[in-house]
Amino acid sequence: MGNIIVGLMSQQNDYQNLRFELEESGFRDSDYIIYLNNGENDSFWASISANNDQQKNKGEEILKKLDAKKSYYFKNVDIEDAKSFDALKKEIGIRAKSEIHPSPDIRHRTPHYGLNSEIKF
Numbered sequence: 001m002g003n004i005i006v007g008l009m010s011q012q013n014d015y016q017n018l019r020f021e022l023e024e025s026g027f028r029d030s031d032y033i034i035y036l037n038n039g040e041n042d043s044f045w046a047s048i049s050a051n052n053d054q055q056k057n058k059g060e061e062i063l064k065k066l067d068a069k070k071s072y073y074f075k076n077v078d079i080e081d082a083k084s085f086d087a088l089k090k091e092i093g094i095r096a097k098s099e100i101h102p103s104p105d106i107r108h109r110t111p112h113y114g115l116n117s118e119i120k121f
Contacts, residue, residue, distance in 0.1 A: 001076045005048045005059040006088065007068040014066060015044055021062045022048065027055075035085050043069065047082040070096075 009018060015034050022032050031049040046063075050056035056073070063071050072095055074088075082088055 002049055002051045002078045003056065003073065003075050004077050004079055004082050005050050005056065005063065005071055005073050006092065007046050007063040007071040009044050009046060010067055010069050011042055018046055018066055021066065025058045025062060031079065033079065033082055045085065047079060049079040
């Protein structure tokens with residue numbers, strides 16, 4: 001059983017760049033799947049087969065180079081299993097919910113006492 005890397009890419013028109021980068025790095029057409037979104041959302045998903053550490057590193061480098069918003073690594077999932085994106089989307093949703101997101105910076109303000117008795121009118 002193989003492994004896959006799934007990445008969320010930011011611009012839908014960048015799928016050609018992703019395809020070019022993958023094929024230049026030695027991935028075959030059958031080693032990746034690009035899921036284009038027909039909705040209003042500009043992003044798209046891509047699954048890349050990673051059967052060894054070298055392919056995993058190459059795939060992660062390419063996603064990072066093309067500014068992927070998020071990426072996930074799934075063990076024991078073949079690229080054939082990734083053709084059904086609905087099942088994969090459920091797994092991604094579970095992982096996303098389990099992540100701890102950073103909280104915004106907390107600003108502490110000192111109390112303001114207003115005018116004091118030292119000011120005379």
